[in-house]
Amino acid sequence: MTGAPVICVDGPSGAGKGTLSLRLAQGLGWHLLDSGAMYRVVAHACWSRGIDWQDEAEVVKTAMGLDVRFVPDGNGVTVWLAGQEVSHEIRSERGSLGASAVAALPGVRVALLDRQRSLALPPGLVADGRDMGTVVFPDAPLKIFLTASPEARARRRQTQLLERGESVSLPRLLEAINERDRRDSGRSVSPLVAAEDAIVIDSSDLSADGVFRTAMDCVAERGLELR
Ligand code: DC
Numbered sequence: 593m594t595g596a597p598v599i600c601v602d603g604p605s606g607a608g609k610g611t612l613s614l615r616l617a618q619g620l621g622w623h624l625l626d627s628g629a630m631y632r633v634v635a636h637a638c639w640s641r642g643i644d645w646q647d648e649a650e651v652v653k654t655a656m657g658l659d660v661r662f663v664p665d666g667n668g669v670t671v672w673l674a675g676q677e678v679s680h681e682i683r684s685e686r687g688s689l690g691a692s693a694v695a696a697l698p699g700v701r702v703a704l705l706d707r708q709r710s711l712a713l714p715p716g717l718v719a720d721g722r723d724m725g726t727v728v729f730p731d732a733p734l735k736i737f738l739t740a741s742p743e744a745r746a747r748r749r750q751t752q753l754l755e756r757g758e759s760v761s762l763p764r765l766l767e768a769i770n771e772r773d774r775r776d777s778g779r780s781v782s783p784l785v786a787a788e789d790a791i792v793i794d795s796s797d798l799s800a801d802g803v804f805r806t807a808m809d810c811v812a813e814r815g816l817e818l819r
Contacts, residue, residue, distance in 0.1 A: 600724035603738035606745030613720035627721035632682035635690025645693035652699035725787035737786035740796040
C-alpha cells in the first residue's frame with residue numbers, strides 16, 4: 593500500500609503514544625505522523641469559524657480545505673493553520689473534546705486518509721493514532737498497541753496540563769478520559785481497537801524508557817532498524 597515501512601503506535605489517550613512515537617522516530621531517523629493533531633486542528637478550525645462539531649457537511653468541508661502544516665521539531669510537531677501557529681491551542685481540553693467529536697464523523701476520517709498515507713515516505717514513518725494499524729496502514733510491518741489504566745493516564749494528563757499552566761482536578765480528568773474512551777471505542781467508524789496482529793504493551797507500570805526499550809526490541813525483531 594505504501595512505499596516506506598510504517599510502525600503504527602495506536603492506543604487510548606494518555607498511554608504515552610506521543611512520547612514513544614517521537615522517541616522511535618528520532619531513534620530511527622524516520623518521519624512522524626501525529627494523526628491526533630490532524631483531528632485536533634480540524635476541530636480548532638471549525639471552532640474558530642463558528643462551525644458546530646456535529647455538523648458533518650461543514651466539518652468535512654473544513655477538513656478538506658485545511659491549510660495546515662506540520663513542522664517537525666525536537667518535541668514532536670509544530671502545527672500551523674493558515675499561517676498561524678496553533679500547537680498550544682489544539683492541545684487544550686477544548687481541543688481534546690473537539691477532536692474526539694469530529695473524529696467520530698465518517699466523512700472527516702475519509703477526508704484525512706490520503707493526507708495520512710502520503711506521509712509514508714522513506715526511510716520510514718512512525719504513525720501515532722487510534723486506527724493506524726487497523727485502517728490507515730493495515731500492511732505495516734510493526735503495529736504496537738500501547739495502553740494503560742485510566743487512572744495512570746489521568747495522572748499523566750494532569751502533569752502534562754500543569755506543565756502548560758492548566759490546572760484540572762484528577763476526578764474531572766478521569767471522567768473526561770472515560771468519556772473519550774467510550775466515544776473512541778464505541779463509534780461505528782474506526783473504533784479504537786487493537787489490530788489482530790498488534791503487539792500490546794501496557795505502560796501503567798513502565799517508565800517512558802521501559803516502554804521505549806520494549807518497543808525497540810520489537811523493532812529489532814522485525815529487522816526494521818537495519819533498513
Ligand atoms: O491522540 P490525540 O489525543 O491527540 O487524539 C485526539 C482525538 O482524536 C482523540 O479523541 C482520538 C481521535 N483520533 C482518532 O480518532 N484517530 C486517530 N488516528 C487519532 C486520533
